Amino acid sequence: MEIPIKLTVNGEVVERRVEPRLLLVNFLRDVLGLTGTHVGCDTSSCGACTILMDGKAVKSCTLLAVQADGAELVTVEGLAKNGELHPIQEGFWQEHGLQCGFCTPGMIMAAYQLLEENPNPSEEEIRHALEGNYCRCTGYHNIVKSVQYAAKKLNR
Amino acid sequence: MYPAPFEYHRARSVDEAISLLSQYGSDAKLIAGGHSLLPMMKLRLATPAHLIDIRTIDGLQYIEDKGDYIAIGAGTSHAAIEKSDLLKQKMPLLPQAAAVIGDPQVRNMGTIGGSLAHADPAADYPAAVLAAGAQLVAVGEDGERVIPAEEFFVELFQTDLDEREILTEIRVPVISGNTRGAYLKFPHPASRFAIVGCAALVTLENNVCSDVRVAFTGVASTAFRDSGVEDALRGQPLNESTIQKAAEQAAESDELEIMEDNFASEDYRRHLAKVYAKRTLMQIASAF
Numbered sequence: 099m100e101i102p103i104k105l106t107v108n109g110e111v112v113e114r115r116v117e118p119r120l121l122l123v124n125f126l127r128d129v130l131g132l133t134g135t136h137v138g139c140d141t142s143s144c145g146a147c148t149i150l151m152d153g154k155a156v157k158s159c160t161l162l163a164v165q166a167d168g169a170e171l172v173t174v175e176g177l178a179k180n181g182e183l184h185p186i187q188e189g190f191w192q193e194h195g196l197q198c199g200f201c202t203p204g205m206i207m208a209a210y211q212l213l214e215e216n217p218n219p220s221e222e223e224i225r226h227a228l229e230g231n232y233c234r235c236t237g238y239h240n241i242v243k244s245v246q247y248a249a250k251k252l253n254r
Numbered sequence: 255m256y257p258a259p260f261e262y263h264r265a266r267s268v269d270e271a272i273s274l275l276s277q278y279g280s281d282a283k284l285i286a287g288g289h290s291l292l293p294m295m296k297l298r299l300a301t302p303a304h305l306i307d308i309r310t311i312d313g314l315q316y317i318e319d320k321g322d323y324i325a326i327g328a329g330t331s332h333a334a335i336e337k338s339d340l341l342k343q344k345m346p347l348l349p350q351a352a353a354v355i356g357d358p359q360v361r362n363m364g365t366i367g368g369s370l371a372h373a374d375p376a377a378d379y380p381a382a383v384l385a386a387g388a389q390l391v392a393v394g395e396d397g398e399r400v401i402p403a404e405e406f407f408v409e410l411f412q413t414d415l416d417e418r419e420i421l422t423e424i425r426v427p428v429i430s431g432n433t434r435g436a437y438l439k440f441p442h443p444a445s446r447f448a449i450v451g452c453a454a455l456v457t458l459e460n461n462v463c464s465d466v467r468v469a470f471t472g473v474a475s476t477a478f479r480d481s482g483v484e485d486a487l488r489g490q491p492l493n494e495s496t497i498q499k500a501a502e503q504a505a506e507s508d509e510l511e512i513m514e515d516n517f518a519s520e521d522y523r524r525h526l527a528k529v530y531a532k533r534t535l536m537q538i539a540s541a542f
């Protein structure tokens with residue numbers, strides 16, 4: 099039986115009927131067409147599917163769409179404003195924080211929560227906060243630099 | 255990967271969840287954070303016909319000072335416990351265990367009630383609640399009962415909870431000024447679950463250990479208190495040589511069946527238990 103859900107995605111109210119077993123990441127990608135959120139492992143490990151739910155970074159492959167009823171979601175598509183990249187996105191560009199780019203949206207969303215809670219993280223704190231995100235291109239060094247770039251810019 | 259189809263129910267109160275559990279019996283499963291259950295459902299290791307959401311219940315997420323104990327709602331996330339100043343001050347074992355569960359995203363969704371009810375032999379909280387001497391509150395059709403942590407973990411993935419009961423609250427005693435605690439684990443490098451985790455609380459009176467509580471996770475099919483280590487340290491001063499002697503007793507009980515898998519043999523787990531007993535107790539000694 100399909101269940102009605104109503105939630106906010108990147109500032110817009112969305113109402114749909116969904117099958118209970120529909121995963122949140124498939125709701126975003128296949129129902130709403132927001133393909134910025136990636137599916138890497140599909141087993142809660144890699145963090146490619148990370149989005150913000152009520153301000154907290156979560157793995158959308160390990161949530162049901164019905165569990166997000168009433169929630170406010172932000173995906174990577176919701177970060178740029180008026181055609182201007184968010185400072186975290188800009189950081190990944192400036193500091194070469196991506197190679198194939200597959201892990202990037204998840205990295206950016208996890209970094210977003212970190213910088214909300216801790217605007218001046220040390221390198222160690224950045225690495226710790228990104229423990230749930232894997233980069234198969236292993237570009238961790240520049241990912242850390244990208245987050246540092248963003249922290250600096252956001253604090254200016 | 256999709257779970258098998260199921261019917262979804264949103265419980266708005268504990269009573270509603272219990273009546274749904276009574277109605278559907280063993281066809282139903284509660285879902286809290288879903289971070290143990292959904293991975294199992296995606297692999298079809300669990301195929302409940304009815305899923306009862308308890309994240310939608312108001313009032314299962316709290317950390318409250320009750321004087322001699324702290325009450326933690328079963329729906330409280332690992333992240334909230336990790337960051338709780340009240341717990342850091344009055345029962346630091348729980349925030350220490352919460353802080354090393356999985357990764358930030360897992361800690362945002364996973365709940366203490368879900369972790370305890372799931373009873374994974376490598377989960378972190380079980381050792382912490384045993385060492386803390388916690389009491390677990392379960393509510394069912396016949397009302398409420400309070401289960402000491404020591405009676406809660408029955409077998410691998412099996413607890414004392416009836417399938418029609420809900421865990422609603424975890425009560426952890428407040429530590430006194432001359433008690434220190436620590437939780438340390440040797441994490442699996444990929445999953446971050448504990449290969450061995452050690453939680454300990456030590457009380458010093460007149461410079462000797464008057465009370466010692468040491469519990470392990472990851473070692474056997476359930477978390478357990480290790481009386482070998484506890485007895486060896488009780489009545490002794492707390493220094494490197496008494497700690498070394500006590501730690502050598504870790505995981506030596508004849509009744510203990512130590513787990514063995516691809517990652518760690520029985521001997522290696524027993525060895526790690528001794529190493530982690532020592533590290534945990536040394537950390538406690540340095541905190542006095």
Ligand SMILES: Cc1cc2nc3c(=O)[nH]c(=O)nc-3n(C[C@H](O)[C@H](O)[C@H](O)COP(=O)(O)OP(=O)(O)OC[C@H]3O[C@@H](n4cnc5c(N)ncnc54)[C@H](O)[C@@H]3O)c2cc1C
Pocket residue numbers: 141142143160283284285286287288289290291292293308328329354355356357360363364365366367368369370371372374376377378379415419420421422445446447448
């Ligand atoms: C990538 C990853 C890494 C992880 N690493 C660790 C780790 O290092 N250490 C660790 O300890 N855990 C780890 N976990 C597990 C995590 O802590 C889970 O959140 C936790 O085990 C289950 O909590 P939950 O709220 O998600 O429960 P759910 O998955 O919703 O439920 C788990 C089980 O408990 C039952 N249940 C839930 N709530 C209640 C209740 N109130 N009363 C009765 N039954 C209930 C459910 O019916 C189900 O059977 C990890 C998980 C993932 C995905």
Ligand code: FES
Pocket residue numbers: 136137138139140141142143144145146147148157158159160
């Ligand atoms: S796709 Fe969700 S964690 Fe890997």
Ligand code: FES
Pocket residue numbers: 195196197198199200201202232233234235236237
């Ligand atoms: S840039 Fe390729 S996976 Fe990270």
